[in-house]
Amino acid sequence: xxxxxxxxxxxxxxxxxxxxxxxxxxxxxxxxxxxxxxxxxxxxxxxxxxxxxxxxxxxxxxxxxxxxxxxxxxxxxxxxxxxxxxxxxxxxxxxxxxxxxxxxxxxxxxxxxxxxxxxxxxxxxxxxxxxxxxxxxxxxxxxxxxxxxxxxxxxxxxxxxxxxxxxxxxxxxxxxxxxxxxxxxxxxxxxxxxxxxxxxxxxxxxxxxxxxxxxxxxxxxxxxxxxxxxxxxxxxxxxxxxxxxxxxxxxxxxxxxxxxxxxxxxxxxxxxxxxxxx
Amino acid sequence: xxxxxxxxxxxxxxxxxxxxxxxxxxxxxxxxxxxxxxxxxxxxxxxxxxxxxxxxxxxxxxxxxxxxxxxxxxxxxxxxxxxxxxxxxxxxxxxxxxxxxxxxxxxxxxxxxxxxxxxxxxxxxxxxxxxxxxxxxxxxxxxxxxxxxxxxxxxxxxxxxxxxxxxxxxxxxxxxxxxxxxxxxxxxxxxxxxxxxxxxxxxxxxxxxxxxxxxxxxxxxxxxxxxxxxxxxxxxxxxxxxxxxxxxxxxxxxxxxxxxxxxxxxxxxxxxxxxxxxx
Numbered sequence: 001x002x003x004x005x006x007x008x009x010x011x012x013x014x015x016x017x018x019x020x021x022x023x024x025x026x027x028x029x030x031x032x033x034x035x036x037x038x039x040x041x042x043x044x045x046x047x048x049x050x051x052x053x054x055x056x057x058x059x060x061x062x063x064x065x066x067x068x069x070x071x072x073x074x075x076x077x078x079x080x081x082x083x084x085x086x087x088x089x090x091x092x093x094x095x096x097x098x099x100x101x102x103x104x105x106x107x108x109x110x111x112x113x114x115x116x117x118x119x120x121x122x123x124x125x126x127x128x129x130x131x132x133x134x135x136x137x138x139x140x141x142x143x144x145x146x147x148x149x150x151x152x153x154x155x156x157x158x159x160x161x162x163x164x165x166x167x168x169x170x171x172x173x174x175x176x177x178x179x180x181x182x183x184x185x186x187x188x189x190x191x192x193x194x195x196x197x198x199x200x201x202x203x204x205x206x207x208x209x210x211x212x213x214x215x216x217x218x219x220x221x222x223x224x225x226x227x228x229x230x231x232x233x234x235x236x237x238x239x240x241x242x243x244x245x246x247x248x249x250x251x252x253x254x255x256x257x258x259x260x261x262x263x264x265x266x267x268x269x270x271x272x273x274x275x276x277x278x
Numbered sequence: 279x280x281x282x283x284x285x286x287x288x289x290x291x292x293x294x295x296x297x298x299x300x301x302x303x304x305x306x307x308x309x310x311x312x313x314x315x316x317x318x319x320x321x322x323x324x325x326x327x328x329x330x331x332x333x334x335x336x337x338x339x340x341x342x343x344x345x346x347x348x349x350x351x352x353x354x355x356x357x358x359x360x361x362x363x364x365x366x367x368x369x370x371x372x373x374x375x376x377x378x379x380x381x382x383x384x385x386x387x388x389x390x391x392x393x394x395x396x397x398x399x400x401x402x403x404x405x406x407x408x409x410x411x412x413x414x415x416x417x418x419x420x421x422x423x424x425x426x427x428x429x430x431x432x433x434x435x436x437x438x439x440x441x442x443x444x445x446x447x448x449x450x451x452x453x454x455x456x457x458x459x460x461x462x463x464x465x466x467x468x469x470x471x472x473x474x475x476x477x478x479x480x481x482x483x484x485x486x487x488x489x490x491x492x493x494x495x496x497x498x499x500x501x502x503x504x505x506x507x508x509x510x511x512x513x514x515x516x517x518x519x520x521x522x523x524x525x526x527x528x529x530x531x532x533x534x535x536x537x538x539x540x541x542x543x544x545x546x547x548x549x550x551x552x553x554x555x556x557x
Binding site: 167169170172173174175176177178179183187188191194267269270 | 357370
């Protein structure tokens with residue numbers, strides 16, 4: 001802790017924008033370099049396109065099948081995003097709800113947490129065929145549930161931790177004000193849990209996409225990324241497979257960035273706090 | 279007498295145990311009366327139970343025996359009536375709140391309306407000379423400034439009693455002396471009763487009207503020393519012969535009580551032995 005107050009960092013302005021760009025520049029350069037290298041090496045070694053297509057071929061496939069009847073990439077990505085987002089909402093909602101219950105009553109914590117830990121150790125992906133059976137193989141709900149189950153555990157575990165791992169002195173302070181449990185929940189526990197919640201949410205965005213796509217592998221509606229990946233691969237159209245993977249990755253990154261942006265808006269103090277601890 | 283007494287401790291015992299097995303006698307039949315407007319320091323080696331005693335006054339822990347009466351009420355009732363404000367060794371500020379909102383926290387809990395909350399927070403921060411830092415967050419402040427926010431917060435709802443548990447223990451010597459002067463200024467302005475737990479002999483002598491010297495295992499009051507230094511006290515007080523006499527008197531009393539006192543006023547040997555048993 002320094003002796004003088006640290007000036008509040010300005011959020012905008014040309015200087016800040018430039019600094020941020022400069023920060024990302026090396027990563028962008030490495031990514032671009034990798035693509036160029038990939039293109040050149042694959043071309044030079046004459047590796048067959050169905051084993052490892054060049055980036056140019058992948059982008060061509062992306063363009064060709066953006067809205068083709070055989071592999072409608074854009075519509076598929078939309079459908080998969082819908083499933084993942086649905087699963088994210090369901091899983092996060094359930095995770096937060098259970099976290100509130102377990103953190104409020106120690107008995108339920110003793111009851112539920114061991115079960116949750118045991119259930120989390122089960123490879124949940126193995127349930128995909130069952131979920132298709134339970135919630136309808138063609139219904140997006142079966143994929144949403146797959147995603148929701150994957151999302152549930154990290155959200156529940158993190159939010160429970162955030163609600164319970166509160167500075168004991170803060171609880172004593174609230175006790176000295178004769179504050180009730182409800183007030184302590186609102187003024188101490190929930191704000192304390194927010195950073196934990198966002199950490200879990202960032203993890204959950206990725207998990208929800210994994211859940212949705214894996215669910216799709218086990219059958220269902222055909223205009224989804226999982227089916228396009230399976231079908232294009234079995235048709236040896238690997239350039240399309242790669243294009244679908246590229247779309248899935250882009251969706252995942254966009255999802256993550258959205259959550260990170262939301263975190264900055266909701267708990268700006270936390271990002272700044274982290275920055276000073278670096 | 280009953281009207282002028284803010285804190286009345288009668289035969290207070292505290293025994294820490296594991297289940298039914300008593301392990302440490304932290305406090306052994308403590309009797310102490312603190313009058314309105316007094317500044318009383320509790321000093322002693324770690325493990326003498328001085329922090330525990332403060333927490334009993336604040337009803338943050340229950341005594342094993344005896345009674346704590348605050349403003350003529352049982353300590354539990356006094357806590358529910360919000361009769362005291364407390365400052366811990368750590369500032370315990372909420373990271374997500376600005377300086378102003380941290381000071382408003384007790385006022386929100388106590389149901390003050392928004393206009394009164396803002397007015398009072400501004401007034402308290404002005405008093406603590408933090409007026410420019412209203413909208414800063416705790417991480418933007420130094421340790422000493424954070425502790426000043428904690429004091430502003432403790433005083434915001436105008437409690438009759440201020441409990442301070444080694445509030446400057448984590449600060450460097452220079453900052454600590456500045457904070458001491460600041461606390462005295464507040465005490466003189468508000469007429470509040472202060473119970474102050476400390477490890478530091480110079481700090482206890484400089485601040486107090488009375489210094490309660492305690493010994494460890496079991497925690498007992500060995501002597502209560504009246505500090506007759508003239509007020510208002512200033513930096514010159516720290517250089518007066520009477521100040522040195524009183525510092526020596528407290529130090530000798532601590533040594534008689536079994537505390538090995540080094541220059542910083544910390545019973546380091548007692549500390550390592552008792553650490554963990556008693557807070």
